[in-house]
Amino acid sequence: MRALFGVRARHRWVHLVIGGALLMPYFLVGSVIVGSITPGASSFDSFPRALVTFVVALPFAAVSGLVPIARPLLVFGARALSGVDPAALADGPARSRDARLRTSAWYTLHVALGGILSGMSLALPPFTVFLIVLPAFPGLRHTVYSTSGPLSSGWGIACAPAAGIAMLLALAACSAAAGALLARLAPVLLGPSPADRLAAAEQRAAELAVRNRLARELHDSVGHALSAVTLQASAARRVLDSDPEFVREALAAIEETTRRTVGELDSVLGLLRQDDGDLATPDLTALEGLLSRTGLKVAYSLKGDPASVPELVSREAYRIVQEGLSNALRHGGSSPVTLQVALSDGELALVMENPLSGAAPVVRPGGGRGLRGIAERAVLLGGHASAGPDGDVWRLSARLPLGGAR
Structure with a gap:
């Protein structure tokens, strides 16, 4: 439970949500590009279109990560929220080509994972709350779902709270895994280059x-x-x-x-x-x-x-x-x-x-x-x-x- 909901896990979740917020400008640019190719539809109309827009947005984030001043900003966030050893991360702007490429890779991974976790954090909690309270309010299933769905039977309603709790745990586990991945890769991608060590x-x-x-x-x-x-x-x-x-x-x-x-x-x-x-x-x-x-x-x-x-x-x-x-x-x-x-x-x-x-x-x-x-x-x-x-x-x-x- 500490690994899923402890202080470090919560800090890493905040770090991922910040990455999702940073993704939004690139996502809007991607939606404009996708909309110009397929006019008359929004990137939020369907999951496949949103996924295509997400993929189109990532190269723009990668280009932004090549700016030398991006590294100290990203290092500050990683030190404050990811629980990474401060000595393992580099100080100062990325000057060499290798350092800029590694910083760009980190930034792209951060906003990608942050965008996915932010979407899950927005969508899953309301649905899990609905599943948890469904046995107490059986009439809710008639207003949201058809009577022929899995929640129409008594067993489906009885199992709904367990399914909701499982979804919350799955969200916490995904957040903890993504945060641990970023913490593990931070010294590799944001660590000092040979030029920095020299x-x-x-x-x-x-x-x-x-x-x-x-x-x-x-x-x-x-x-x-x-x-x-x-x-x-x-x-x-x-x-x-x-x-x-x-x-x-x-x-x-x-x-x-x-x-x-x-x-x-x-x-x-x-x-x-x-x-x-x-x-x-x-x-x-x-x-x-x-x-x-x-x-x-x-x-x-x-x-x-x-x-x-x-x-x-x-x-x-x-x-x-x-x-x-x-x-x-x-x-x-x-x-x-x-x-x-x-x-x-x-x-x-x-x-x-x-x-x-x-x-x-x-x-x-x-x-x-x-x-x-x-x-x-x-x-x-x-x-x-x-x-x-x-x-x-x-x-x-x-x-x-x-x-x-x-």
């Missing part, structure tokens, strides 16, 4: 790339700021009583670093909230300011004009240097750092070295991802990067082709 995969890849970029920006910006602040605060604590001027400079550097990092953090969080605007990331032209605030003695040499570096390469190079300084703070203590930036032969070369202090490095819980991020940035631009001990120094080197910005 577009969805590309969209997921693009979103993942954005998430990875935001993760790298947060790691490099916030990680560097915390390392610099930790070093400045530690040095200021050690000389708090003996060198107040140094403490004042360290506090000023901490203030500037945190203010800049909060601005970058707001920019990244704005993108996570899907606000408009682009990620405001510093580039090589801001490198000297970064070196002055880091709290390390940096011997910086530059060959070439950083303003001529493409924007994307310049931003990624800035982040690589920033992460290298963070590693120097964690692993080299206050040892001086040597940084060389050179532009030559369509390539940007970065080399950073700092002596190994021999002390245990500052290890963060869970380990760091900075070196992996540096390698990812370089590879995405078509270059390469390496980092590791070289004798008594730690060397970070990266080569970024300027054409990687394309």
Whole structure:
């Protein structure tokens, strides 16, 4: 009984009735065509003429289903009323030829089954009610049927209510079967095509790339700021009583670093909230300011004009240097750092070295991802990067082709 009259069965019956309503304009067009061939008669005069009109109407429905925007409308109805898994159906208009043909097949089947079930739903219930109440009103058979019909005998009148109930059950069974057929075919005809799956995969890849970029920006910006602040605060604590001027400079550097990092953090969080605007990331032209605030003695040499570096390469190079300084703070203590930036032969070369202090490095819980991020940035631009001990120094080197910005 639940399969015939449950909530899902009722929703699917409504879905079929909507299909019958959608069939009516095509049926009227078919009646005009049939009437022009056989004038003087209506498509509703006889069942054969109505059946011919029904068949003539279906090709017009099939043509309507080829419109790309038809698929999202049909998917909405199938998700809401047919009990189909939403993930099994496609989103967006049907772009490819295969998707449009499958959508047209679904629409044609929907209006065909809906037209048949709508006609049955209009015709059978009044007749079944007549059969159910016939034993209580025997005189009804004389007003509707001839006295020589099957309802003229006592057995015919006695069996009429059972026949009426059987007809209602048959109508419910036909509706449930048609609804189940549409639900089974929905993923096949309204499901994503190979082109849709490819577009969805590309969209997921693009979103993942954005998430990875935001993760790298947060790691490099916030990680560097915390390392610099930790070093400045530690040095200021050690000389708090003996060198107040140094403490004042360290506090000023901490203030500037945190203010800049909060601005970058707001920019990244704005993108996570899907606000408009682009990620405001510093580039090589801001490198000297970064070196002055880091709290390390940096011997910086530059060959070439950083303003001529493409924007994307310049931003990624800035982040690589920033992460290298963070590693120097964690692993080299206050040892001086040597940084060389050179532009030559369509390539940007970065080399950073700092002596190994021999002390245990500052290890963060869970380990760091900075070196992996540096390698990812370089590879995405078509270059390469390496980092590791070289004798008594730690060397970070990266080569970024300027054409990687394309």
